[in-house]
Amino acid sequence: MNNIIVLVSTIVLFGIQNFKSDITASFDKTNIDFPIVTNQTSGQPAPSxxxxxxxxxxxxxxxxxxxxxxxxxxxxxxxxxxxxxxxxxxxxxxxxxxxxxxxxxxxxxxxxxxxxxxxxxxxxxxxxxx
Ligand code: HEC
Missing domain, CATH: 1.10.760.10 (Cytochrome c-like domain)
Known part of the structure; x- marks a missing residue:
């Protein structure tokens, strides 16, 4: 019985963590997208x-x-x-x-x-x- 409780709470906690990282990931993405768009409109960087x-x-x-x-x-x-x-x-x-x-x-x-x-x-x- 104890094992089951541990298992269930692990699954729940894991789920919450994943949900949190989803939010962070999409937040980061909007931050990254912004400068890329500005670069394209304000001229290309020099080729490498x-x-x-x-x-x-x-x-x-x-x-x-x-x-x-x-x-x-x-x-x-x-x-x-x-x-x-x-x-x-x-x-x-x-x-x-x-x-x-x-x-x-x-x-x-x-x-x-x-x-x-x-x-x-x-x-x-x-x-x-x-
Ligand atoms: C067969 C040899 C050779 C090849 C292949 C060659 N170059 Fe040159 N290049 C030279 C020499 C020698 C000079 C200096 C004398 C002159 O300008 O004629 C020079 C000069 C230049 C200059 C300076 C021009 C000036 O008047 O200041 C540029 C820019 C240049 N090359 C770019 C290129 C590029 C880009 C390529 C390829 C698309 C290329 N070269 C292929 C031999 C070559």
Whole structure:
């Protein structure tokens, strides 16, 4: 008999606790949703390396550029220091101006196959390295 009482009260207590955590969970959710909505309306945050890595591979940028080290081309960090706008970076991807980087013996090939949306995403990431 005692066992049954313990069992019943355990079930009841467990039920109340679950109910409480349901309430807390839905309360937390409304708190989390709010900033996400504001972010979407007030502009996208800069893409992360994870976001652009597949693009840098797809368009072979990684063959000549790394984030922080000079390779065949300047590092993205050095490019970020030039403070170009995203649109200007896109323009330079399509039509490189080797005179901007006189220390580099080989000019960059024009990469006109880069989709505008992808180029701007890469540009936003480069500028976030500043
Ligand atoms: C074959 C090597 C090579 C590849 C592939 C390459 N780059 Fe470059 N990149 C260079 C070199 C060399 C320079 C510096 C000389 C120049 O601008 O021509 C450069 C310069 C740049 C600059 C600076 C332009 C300026 O005038 O300041 C940007 C931005 C850039 N690259 C982005 C990219 C992106 C994004 C990709 C991929 C879509 C890419 N590059 C692919 C070699 C390359």
């Amino acid at each position: 390396f994870k976001d652009v890595e597949p693009l840098l591979q797809k368009y072979t940028c990684i063959v000549c550029h790394t984030e922080a080290k000079k390779l065949i081309g300047p590092s993205y960090k050095d490019i970020a220091k030039r403070n170009y706008t995203d649109a200007r970076i896109l323009q330079l991807i399509y039509k490189p101006e080797p005179s901007n980087w006189p220390d580099y013996p080989a000019p960059m090939v024009p990469m006109t196959n880069v989709k505008k949306v992808d180029g701007l995403k890469i540009a936003a990431w480069i500028n976030s390295l500043n």
